Amino acid sequence: MQVGAPVVVAGRLGVLALHKDDGTWNVKLDDGTVANVPAEFISMSANSTKEISSGERRGLASWAPAGARLVRAPWDETKPEGWTRFVCFSDTHGLHDEIPKKHRPAADILLHAGDFTNTGELEQVESLNKWLQAYPATEKIVIAGNHDVTFHEEYYRKTGAMRFHHGCGAYDCTKAKALLTACTYLEDSPTEVRGYRIYGSPWQPEFCDWAFNLPKGAACRKCWEAIPMELDVLVTHGPPLGRGDRCSPGHRAGCDELLAAVKARKVSVHVFGHIHEDYGCSADEVTLFANASTCTEGYCPSNAPIVFDLPPATELRKATATAAAASRSPA
Numbered sequence: 004m005q006v007g008a009p010v011v012v013a014g015r016l017g018v019l020a021l022h023k024d025d026g027t028w029n030v031k032l033d034d035g036t037v038a039n040v041p042a043e044f045i046s047m048s049a050n051s052t053k054e055i056s057s058g059e060r061r062g063l064a065s066w067a068p069a070g071a072r073l074v075r076a077p078w079d080e081t082k083p084e085g086w087t088r089f090v091c092f093s094d095t096h097g098l099h100d101e102i103p104k105k106h107r108p109a110a111d112i113l114l115h116a117g118d119f120t121n122t123g124e125l126e127q128v129e130s131l132n133k134w135l136q137a138y139p140a141t142e143k144i145v146i147a148g149n150h151d152v153t154f155h156e157e158y159y160r161k162t163g164a165m166r167f168h169h170g171c172g173a174y175d176c177t178k179a180k181a182l183l184t185a186c187t188y189l190e191d192s193p194t195e196v197r198g199y200r201i202y203g204s205p206w207q208p209e210f211c212d213w214a215f216n217l218p219k220g221a222a223c224r225k226c227w228e229a230i231p232m233e234l235d236v237l238v239t240h241g242p243p244l245g246r247g248d249r250c251s252p253g254h255r256a257g258c259d260e261l262l263a264a265v266k267a268r269k270v271s272v273h274v275f276g277h278i279h280e281d282y283g284c285s286a287d288e289v290t291l292f293a294n295a296s297t298c299t300e301g302y303c304p305s306n307a308p309i310v311f312d313l314p315p316a317t318e319l320r321k322a323t324a325t326a327a328a329a330s331r332s333p334a
């Protein structure tokens with residue numbers, strides 16, 4: 004039994020909050036009450052598709068299977084000692100300066116899951132860099148999305164410049180990445196921050212001939228094979244199949260190969276965007292999935308950032324391994 008594990012007590016759902024000196028567990032129940040319960044009255048929750056609301060229920064955190072702690076707006080709850088707070092944005096589409104001030108909570112690590120411009124305008128990249136510089140987070144990690152066309156040089160030369168900037172002068176896309184000085188830019192590459200292994204990738208299954216498109220199937224699978232097997236937080240622009248990928252006409256646009264890669268690696272947290280209209284969080288037995296799209300379907304940057312706390316990396320990995328083992332064993 005691990006702090007953060009979803010449990011059932013007398014038919015009610017909750018999470019383990021604290022192991023007390025007298026051997027009982029302090030359990031926070033989903034109905035808002037707290038109880039001290041002897042271990043024999045606690046069963047592990049088999050709820051495999053627990054939806055975690057990212058709504059504005061004031062001051063209440065909830066736990067994901069691997070021990071990530073989702074913090075709700077207005078994010079005034081302090082993080083547990085030794086933990087790390089993440090704030091996630093995505094799909095800001097050049098509108099970062101219009102994100103409400105109340106939606107810019109301080110954090111240790113900021114993640115941006117791509118589509119930070121409309122069509123790769125270097126002015127918007129420069130402006131984003133200033134916004135990042137001023138943001139109250141110690142570390143900032145950014146990936147590109149299909150709209151950030153000047154970040155995909157080969158695509159921009161072949162298609163993007165003509166399609167989006169014909170007549171107004173194409174950009175020199177060799178400058179695009181150099182403008183991002185206030186963050187770590189990841190493109191099919193890993194980084195390690197505060198002990199967490201983080202990997203970022205802009206690719207997605209083909210979508211209306213935009214940047215960073217790959218044919219479905221083998222090409223996507225090959226791309227995801229490059230994701231390290233040892234990983235804590237994955238940031239991609241597109242969602243995996245079945246998580247935050249429901250388009251407004253009703254179909255799902257997520258990548259099945261990406262879902263398989265996430266499951267194979269037992270990733271603790273997967274952050275993405277792209278499908279603005281399916282913003283929000285959910286979890287399976289192991290992974291917290293966060294569609295952090297800041298812009299709505301109508302391109303208004305009004306969705307609140309997704310904020311979560313992670314325990315120290317070694318604790319996180321232990322909790323993730325425990326959750327993965329529990330999901331394999333019969334109930």
Ligand code: MN
Binds near residue numbers: 094279
């Ligand atoms: Mn977008």
Ligand code: MN
Binds near residue numbers: 148240277278
């Ligand atoms: Mn997109």
